Amino acid sequence: MRAFVKLTGFCLLIYSIYLLGHNILFTTNVYPYWWRGIAADVSVLFLAIGVLSIVFLPDEFKEIGWVSTAIGILAVFMSSRAILNPTSLWEFFLAFMVMAIGYKLFSTGRVPLL
Template sequence: MSRLLIKIIGLGLLILGIYFFAQNVIIFNRYYGFYYQFRANLSSLAIISGIFSLFFFRRETGNLGWFLLAAGLVLVILSGRIYLRPMSLWNLLMALGSVVFGYQLLNTGKVRF
């Protein structure tokens, strides 16, 4: 198989695993004024910037990407309420397997068990 097809399959599996996890996370944002909405928007911007820098500029901004990702997660916790719905064991295994195998395919091009 070509390397591009393997990368596309890996990216698809990674997105599928994240989708399985994201189905069970509910974020409620409390709106009491400008300050709370600012923190919610800042958290979204920090998470998106961190993921973008880790995927596309890992060598140049690797540590900054992890810092932005951590700061965004802290701001999400501070700006709203996060509820985690119960997840069945089957869904958990599917999500973890998809994320792990997708990441391995994306980085190495092969899956090691």
């Protein structure tokens, strides 16, 4: 039963990320010269390295992952555009409620509202 509750919490976390993220679009600009589009590739590379470092490396190397993730996020905003579509207050509230409940279920295995 505890594994089912944790799986439900994980699914709710994934769903909340979808609810928050489906209104964010990342676009890249087309440049006439080859070196101007490298920053978009660098952002994807550094974000992937950062996430993999945070998840899989031992605790003493987590700083590498956080620095790499920060460089990747900075490169996203330097090389491309992030378009934030409007979202309703209700959808924002629902996404954060689902995220909080999902995290509580996933981390403790207990139903937070009961």
